[in-house]
Amino acid sequence: MKPILIRGGHVVDPASGLDADRDLLLRDGRVSAVEAPGKLNAAAKQEAAEILDAKGLVVAPGLIDIHVHLREPGQGYKETIASGTAAAAAGGFTAVCAMPNTVPVNDSPETTRWMQSPERNALIRVFPITAATRGSMGEALTEYGALKAAGAVAVTDDGKPILGDSIMRQTLAAAARIGLPVIQHAEDTRMTGGCSMNSGALAFRLGLRGMPVEAESSLVERDIRMVAELKDSRAHLHVAHLSTAKALEAVKRARRNGLHVTCEVAPHHFVMNEEAVAEYNTHAKMNPPLRSEADREAMLEGIMEGAVDSIATDHAPHAAHEKEQEFERAPNGITGLETALGLTMAVLHGKHKLPLSRIISLLSTQSAAVLNLKGRGSLAVGSFADVVLFDPKGQWKFHASESKSKSKNTPFDGWTMLGKVSATISEGRVVYRS
Amino acid sequence: MKHLFKRRVSLLFYESSTRTRTSFELAAKQLGADTVLVSALSSSIEKGESLKDTGIALRALGAECIILRHPSSGAPYVLSRATGLPILNAGDGMHEHPSQALLDLRTILTHLRAAKATPVSETTLKGVTVTICGDIFHSRVARSNMLLLPRLGARVLLSGPQALLPETAASAGPGIVIERDFDKALNQSQVVMMLRIQAERLAGMNLDLDEYKLRYQANSDRIAAHAPDALILHPGPIIRGLEITSEVADGPQSAIAEQVRHGVAIRMALLVRALNAAPKGKRK
Numbered sequence: 001m002k003p004i005l006i007r008g009g010h011v012v013d014p015a016s017g018l019d020a021d022r023d024l025l026l027r028d029g030r031v032s033a034v035e036a037p038g039k040l041n042a043a044a045k046q047e048a049a050e051i052l053d054a055k056g057l058v059v060a061p062g063l064i065d066i067h068v069h070l071r072e073p074g075q076g077y078k079e080t081i082a083s084g085t086a087a088a089a090a091g092g093f094t095a096v097c098a099m100p101n102t103v104p105v106n107d108s109p110e111t112t113r114w115m116q117s118p119e120r121n122a123l124i125r126v127f128p129i130t131a132a133t134r135g136s137m138g139e140a141l142t143e144y145g146a147l148k149a150a151g152a153v154a155v156t157d158d159g160k161p162i163l164g165d166s167i168m169r170q171t172l173a174a175a176a177r178i179g180l181p182v183i184q185h186a187e188d189t190r191m192t193g194g195c196s197m198n199s200g201a202l203a204f205r206l207g208l209r210g211m212p213v214e215a216e217s218s219l220v221e222r223d224i225r226m227v228a229e230l231k232d233s234r235a236h237l238h239v240a241h242l243s244t245a246k247a248l249e250a251v252k253r254a255r256r257n258g259l260h261v262t263c264e265v266a267p268h269h270f271v272m273n274e275e276a277v278a279e280y281n282t283h284a285k286m287n288p289p290l291r292s293e294a295d296r297e298a299m300l301e302g303i304m305e306g307a308v309d310s311i312a313t314d315h316a317p318h319a320a321h322e323k324e325q326e327f328e329r330a331p332n333g334i335t336g337l338e339t340a341l342g343l344t345m346a347v348l349h350g351k352h353k354l355p356l357s358r359i360i361s362l363l364s365t366q367s368a369a370v371l372n373l374k375g376r377g378s379l380a381v382g383s384f385a386d387v388v389l390f391d392p393k394g395q396w397k398f399h400a401s402e403s404k405s406k407s408k409n410t411p412f413d414g415w416t417m418l419g420k421v422s423a424t425i426s427e428g429r430v431v432y433r434s
Numbered sequence: 435m436k437h438l439f440k441r442r443v444s445l446l447f448y449e450s451s452t453r454t455r456t457s458f459e460l461a462a463k464q465l466g467a468d469t470v471l472v473s474a475l476s477s478s479i480e481k482g483e484s485l486k487d488t489g490i491a492l493r494a495l496g497a498e499c500i501i502l503r504h505p506s507s508g509a510p511y512v513l514s515r516a517t518g519l520p521i522l523n524a525g526d527g528m529h530e531h532p533s534q535a536l537l538d539l540r541t542i543l544t545h546l547r548a549a550k551a552t553p554v555s556e557t558t559l560k561g562v563t564v565t566i567c568g569d570i571f572h573s574r575v576a577r578s579n580m581l582l583l584p585r586l587g588a589r590v591l592l593s594g595p596q597a598l599l600p601e602t603a604a605s606a607g608p609g610i611v612i613e614r615d616f617d618k619a620l621n622q623s624q625v626v627m628m629l630r631i632q633a634e635r636l637a638g639m640n641l642d643l644d645e646y647k648l649r650y651q652a653n654s655d656r657i658a659a660h661a662p663d664a665l666i667l668h669p670g671p672i673i674r675g676l677e678i679t680s681e682v683a684d685g686p687q688s689a690i691a692e693q694v695r696h697g698v699a700i701r702m703a704l705l706v707r708a709l710n711a712a713p714k715g716k717r718k
Binding site (some may be wrong): 199200201203204205206207208279280322324325327328329 | 484485486504506508509511512515516526527528529530571574577581584600602603605607703
């Protein structure tokens with residue numbers, strides 16, 4: 001692998017507090033030097049490094065998405081690990097964490113290793129998140145030690161949230177002993193049977209059953225009570241795709257009380273509200289659903305004030321025929337890997353003036369920290385050579401038809417984005433160039 | 435009257451129907467159109483064919499417009515996107531039943547301003563209060579009426595227990611107020627629209643029917659005491675003895691059969707409008 005010199009760019013590396021013009025030398029899959037402009041030219045020449053001109057570009061640690069559905073094994077018609085990671089690379093990501101609701105459910109070291117094997121042709125690093133209970137049935141715990149040894153970075157039953165008090169307590173305690181976070185898709189499914197959008201006046205008018213915000217907040221509150229009861233165990237609860245002001249308040253309270261509770265918010269939850277569902281647009285159907293404008297604003301404020309740890313996409317590809325159905329029958333989820341940076345930049349940076357270092361932190365550094373991904377989300381010397389180069393002023397239009405994902409189920413077709421990815425480098429290899 | 439001579443109209447019915455289906459069919463026939471009926475049972479829908487493919491097949495067979503009844507809210511949007519044809523919504527899930535609301539309106543107008551032939555406007559129903567009572571949450575008829583009638587100036591009162599009438603119903607549009615005391619609502623109303631409890635959509639809801647009848651049934655005593663002059667409507671089907679008694683349904687204030695009769699004229703008008711408005715380029 002040839003060394004790479006990234007020259008003339010503006011490095012934004014929240015991990016080392018760097019926000020300045022720097023050149024970067026990548027060697028053997030690692031960051032080997034970060035120096036003032038021009039200082040690495042001689043070394044680069046000596047090593048016959050490939051030169052990447054980053055003039056006018058931001059050079060940042062590669063983006064990390066801690067919530068994606070890559071659909072393999074079992075549902076390759078929606079996405080494969082190869083196609084999903086290609087979409088991720090195009091979106092500036094160098095690592096993704098793959099949810100276990102595959103077919104079969106990823107609840108074993110074998111499947112966990114299978115997902116990471118070279119035959120999958122992943123363009124970037126894939127970290128499996130494994131099922132917390134066997135088959136995600138909410139009954140018997142999986143083998144957390146063996147799963148961690150096989151590469152699992154967290155446990156979750158994702159779309160089948162752990163409702164039982166006793167099994168959730170066991171999950172939190174066992175995961176804490178092994179040192180794995182527990183991710184909860186917080187939805188009390190006893191309150192959401194037959195529901196396909198947010199509860200409220202719009203759901204009534206559209207004749208659709210609505211999911212109340214309490215279905216999310218009550219489970220977050222229950223989970224936090226359990227973490228509090230297990231305080232000495234250092235249990236770590238991570239709330240997936242938080243979508244309601246009420247649940248965010250619970251997370252903030254837990255943190256004030258010193259509990260290890262983290263949360264992520266998906267771009268669609270701070271960019272759109274439930275109005276996008278009008279005319280029964282199945283590309284705006286996901287779970288948790290798009291919420292009220294007040295909840296959308298709360299997500300935005302939570303991000304701005306630092307209460308939210310990570311922006312994660314919940315990339316959920318579905319085939320065209322699955323989304324072309326009656327609204328209530330269509331599956332939940334939208335793709336997100338190629339629009340995350342563009343939407344985050346447009347809304348948080350462009351509109352709300354959040355500094356670039358905070359953007360990178362939310363999309364990379366803090367995401368790595370949440371799932372304890374060592375050597376990721378940082379450009380400090382010795383870190384993995386995971387780098388994204390993007391033009392922070394570059395406006396572009398997203399066209400779903402050009403997406404590298406196998407599926408095109410996105411509500412953002414034709415939207416104007418800010419922040420154009422110029423190159424993505426994964427462990428020292430250029431995996432995407434625009 | 436043969437405005438639609440030899441035009442092709444398809445009726446696509448995923449749910450059972452007596453009034454709506456028959457009156458749409460009669461309406462089309464009276465205008466000279468050829469009609470084809472496809473119902474969920476006895477078609478490839480039973481084999482799992484999608485709404486999209488069913489629509490494409492009907493269009494390929496020459497359908498120029500499709501009348502759709504479907505158990506899923508928003509299904510007409512799916513069919514419209516799939517075929518590009520004009521779609522007449524004959525009831526979709528809990529969402530809307532617009533032709534029913536229009537025939538209800540016609541019935542109301544016939545009774546409230548019998549002699550006047552002036553066109554309807556935003557003030558036509560000014561000063562008129564219409565109470566809709568019963569299973570409003572599950573009712574597409576209620577939604578269409580509560581959105582339509584206030585546009586002509588009517589005030590709509592919704593009455594029913596919490597389980598069948600959520601608070602959010604009042605914010606569905608302007609001019610809608612919840613009055614859970616049915617008697618109080620009746621006292622103010624010139625028109626009363628009773629709704630059936632939709633057992634097939636209740637999905638495990640526990641409802642005390644005796645309590646329900648006590649508070650919300652339209653019976654002779656209640657109507658005589660609180661709305662002796664009001665027009666009584668019901669979109670049907672009626673569950674006699676539950677939401678309404680036979681004495682009221684068959685009584686002098688009832689316009690239930692008249693509603694059904696108006697359905698044909700309303701649906702003739704809708705068909706003419708839909709087919710004349712059909713953009714010719716879109717037919718493939």
